[in-house]
Amino acid sequence: MTPAPSHHQRVLSGMRPTGKLHLGHYHGVLKNWLELQHEYECYFFVADWHALTTHYESPEVIPQSVWDLVIDWLAAGINPGSATLFIQSRVPEHAELHLLLSMITPLGWLERVPTFKDQQEKLKEKDLSTYGFLGYPLLQSADILIYKAGLVPVGEDQLSHVELTREVARRFNHLYGREPGFEEKAQAAMKKMGRKNAKLYQELRRRYQEQGDVEALETGRALLENQHNISVGDRERLFGYLEGGGRIILPEPQPLLTKASKVPGLDGQKMSKSYGNTIGLREAPETVEKKIKTMPTDPARVRRTDPGDPAKCPVWSFHEMYSKPEVMDWVQEGCRTAGIGCLDCKQHVLDAVLAEQAPIRQRAEEYASDPKLVRNIITEGCEAARDVARDTLDEVRQAMGLAYR
Numbered sequence: 163m164t165p166a167p168s169h170h171q172r173v174l175s176g177m178r179p180t181g182k183l184h185l186g187h188y189h190g191v192l193k194n195w196l197e198l199q200h201e202y203e204c205y206f207f208v209a210d211w212h213a214l215t216t217h218y219e220s221p222e223v224i225p226q227s228v229w230d231l232v233i234d235w236l237a238a239g240i241n242p243g244s245a246t247l248f249i250q251s252r253v254p255e256h257a258e259l260h261l262l263l264s265m266i267t268p269l270g271w272l273e274r275v276p277t278f279k280d281q282q283e284k285l286k287e288k289d290l291s292t293y294g295f296l297g298y299p300l301l302q303s304a305d306i307l308i309y310k311a312g313l314v315p316v317g318e319d320q321l322s323h324v325e326l327t328r329e330v331a332r333r334f335n336h337l338y339g340r341e342p343g344f345e346e347k348a349q350a351a352m353k354k355m356g357r358k359n360a361k362l363y364q365e366l367r368r369r370y371q372e373q374g375d376v377e378a379l380e381t382g383r384a385l386l387e388n389q390h391n392i393s394v395g396d397r398e399r400l401f402g403y404l405e406g407g408g409r410i411i412l413p414e415p416q417p418l419l420t421k422a423s424k425v426p427g428l429d430g431q432k433m434s435k436s437y438g439n440t441i442g443l444r445e446a447p448e449t450v451e452k453k454i455k456t457m458p459t460d461p462a463r464v465r466r467t468d469p470g471d472p473a474k475c476p477v478w479s480f481h482e483m484y485s486k487p488e489v490m491d492w493v494q495e496g497c498r499t500a501g502i503g504c505l506d507c508k509q510h511v512l513d514a515v516l517a518e519q520a521p522i523r524q525r526a527e528e529y530a531s532d533p534k535l536v537r538n539i540i541t542e543g544c545e546a547a548r549d550v551a552r553d554t555l556d557e558v559r560q561a562m563g564l565a566y567r
């Protein structure tokens with residue numbers, strides 16, 4: 163099933179507040195968000211409950227990280243005028259949807275999500291045999307489905323969570339999408355497309371349901387996507403009716419795989435907090451300088467007069483990321499002939515990193531010195547998010563028979 167096209171344009175993603183962002187996050191996730199915010203209706207949020215699933219014994223890091231994260235986003239250029247920024251725990255509707263979805267989610271689906279066992283193995287020092295941690299991906303499903311998001315930008319490691327979300331949505335629609343009088347409502351909706359389109363729709367529906375003709379299904383979906391004078395509800399009914407299911411209440415999202423960032427870590431491995439090889443997004447220039455100056459280089463260059471090979475040096479990976487071709491030629495030549503020293507070589511990297519950080523650091527300082535402004539941005543975002551979340555939750559309650567109030 164595809165998500166209802168009326169929500170295709172909604173993008174949702176979250177980050178856990180467990181520390182400051184580094185350049186790897188900037189070049190991977192954040193730059194991606196910067197582009198998306200111009201093209202789609204974006205919802206970006208701080209997943210503080212998700213942080214609690216692994217940090218329940220040390221929740222102190224969360225509050226400070228929440229605001230650091232928001233400031234990092236704003237400083238990087240995320241614009242609260244085009245994207246809705248909010249904090250998960252301030253939209254409690256996520257929790258209610260999580261609870262309701264838990265009723266229909268088989269335990270085995272959660273136990274089989276690869277991150278469940280992987281993280282338990284990896285974070286051995288923590289006891290992650292909790293109910294909350296098992297439910298981590300389902301809480302993520304609630305985050306996504308409550309906004310009927312069509313696209314979810316995530317890294318490779320999170321793909322299985324989007325897949326689970328799709329399965330849960332499908333199960334939900336299957337169980338609760340059969341409203342009373344569905345058939346009649348679908349028929350009535352069909353008429354609203356006009357006689358010609360209605361006839362075509364019926365033909366495609368027949369071909370798919372009787373002959374399993376997948377092409378007819380695709381054509382039928384495209385036909386519905388191009389209907390502009392039917393309501394969202396009718397369109398969802400017709401999507402469901404086309405496939406033989408019920409109404410689609412929770413559309414299935416698609417993952418939008420974020421390309422891994424090309425920034426290397428200080429030791430040449432991928433930049434990651436767990437390797438302790440990061441440069442903070444808005445780290446102070448003095449410590450950036452110290453980190454770069456003490457970076458390992460080609461071990462063959464013991465003395466200044468020993469020639470080296472950039473291919474064996476983590477500094478070279480930074481040149482590949484940041485330097486112009488002339489500088490790269492200069493490094494290649496100078497390193498191999500011992501014509502340049504490693505500090506000369508590193509200076510170019512240092513300058514480039516500092517130049518990249520300067521405007522970000524400056525904007526971050528402005529936001530950090532105006533906590534009221536940051537709080538207002540978040541308060542507004544939370545309200546806007548809640549409006550959408552409440553509507554979905556109303557539909558969900560109705561569909562599950564919980565509308566007796």
Ligand code: TRP
Pocket residue numbers: 174175176177178209212301302305306314315316320
């Ligand atoms: N689990 C995600 C991560 O660790 C964060 C997250 C929580 C998220 N809810 C989400 C990402 C919903 C995308 C959509 O990175």
Ligand code: SF4
Pocket residue numbers: 459460463470471472475476477478493496497502503504505507508
């Ligand atoms: Fe690395 Fe540059 Fe030194 Fe060569 S000159 S070893 S590339 S730091």
